[in-house]
Amino acid sequence: MSYVIYNKATSKILCKKDGSKYYKTEVAARAGLTRASNGARTAPAKTINKDDYAIAESSVYYSGIEKTETVINLMSGKPVVQSVNTPRCLDTSSNLYWSM
Numbered sequence: 001m002s003y004v005i006y007n008k009a010t011s012k013i014l015c016k017k018d019g020s021k022y023y024k025t026e027v028a029a030r031a032g033l034t035r036a037s038n039g040a041r042t043a044p045a046k047t048i049n050k051d052d053y054a055i056a057e058s059s060v061y062y063s064g065i066e067k068t069e070t071v072i073n074l075m076s077g078k079p080v081v082q083s084v085n086t087p088r089c090l091d092t093s094s095n096l097y098w099s100m
Contacts, residue, residue, distance in 0.1 A: 002058045003029040005036075011067040012084050014053060022058060029055045074098055 002022040005014040013021045016032060023029035037050035056065055070079050071093035080092050088094050 003055055004058050004061050005029055005033050005053050005055055006061060006065065008052055008054050010084060011065055013061075014048070026055060026057075 002024060003026050004021055004023070006012065007014065014033075014036060015021045016023075023032055033050060033053055033055065036048050036053075039047040067084050068081050069084050070081050071091065072078070073080050073092045074095070075092070075098060082091065088096050089100065091097055
């Protein structure tokens with residue numbers, strides 16, 4: 001069982017400083033959210049509003065909370081539905097995907 005911190009409006013996952021996005025316990029996730037809101041995770045100018053984020057168990061998040069977005073494939077011009085958490089290197093609507 002693992003936990004994620006996500007934005008309530010966009011459902012994007014808040015990554016840890018090391019790039020990972022999962023916490024082993026809910027207590028650890030709450031501590032991570034507190035650190036991020038206090039600016040310990042990022043530069044002081046990039047602190048987050050703690051009220052805009054929530055914590056969920058990862059299986060619950062992926063089965064019912066995570067949103068999708070429709071983007072246009074650069075090569076075919078057809079719409080593609082993908083997760084809002086799709087990394088840019090795997091996003092078919094970005095030049096980075098097609099230049100690799």
